[in-house]
Amino acid sequence: MKRRSAFIIVLSLVVFLIPNALLANEGNFKEGRALYLKHCKVCHGPEGKGDGYTHFNPPVADLTVSRIHKKSDKELWESIHMGVPNTAMGMWRFVLSDEEIANVLAYVRSLAPSPHS
C-alpha cells in the first residue's frame, strides 16, 4: 500500500511538474528575447551577430560564435551583470533584475552556433 502511494506521488510529480518546468523555460526565453530586442539589439544586432553598432573599439561581440558559448553561464551572467571593463558593454545590473539577466542569457544561449556549422 505504501509503495503504491509513493508511486502515485511520483507519477503526479512527473505529470504536473515537468510541463510546468517546460512552460517556465519557454516564458524565460520569450521574456529574454523581448529584453534583448529592447536593450541589446542596438549594439549586438537583430540576430546577435555584433552588427548593430559597428563603431566601438573593441568591437561589439558577435554572440553567435563558439568563443562566447564556450564560456560558462556564470561567466556570461557576470559579463552582463557587471559589464566588460573598458568596453562599450555596460553594467546591466542597474537596469535589469537578476531574473531578467538570467532570461536574457537564456536568449543569448539560443544564438549559439549549431554543431554542424
Ligand code: HEC
Ligand atoms: C552599447 C553597446 C552594447 C549594448 C547595448 C550591449 N552590449 Fe554586450 N557587448 C558590447 C561590447 C562592445 C562587447 C565586447 C566586449 C569585449 O570586447 O569583451 C559586448 C560583449 C557582450 C557579451 C560577451 C561577454 C564575454 O564575456 O565575452 C555578452 C554575453 C553580451 N555582450 C551580452 C549583452 C546583452 C545580453 C545585452 C543587453 C542586456 C548587451 N550585451 C548590450 C556592447 C554592448
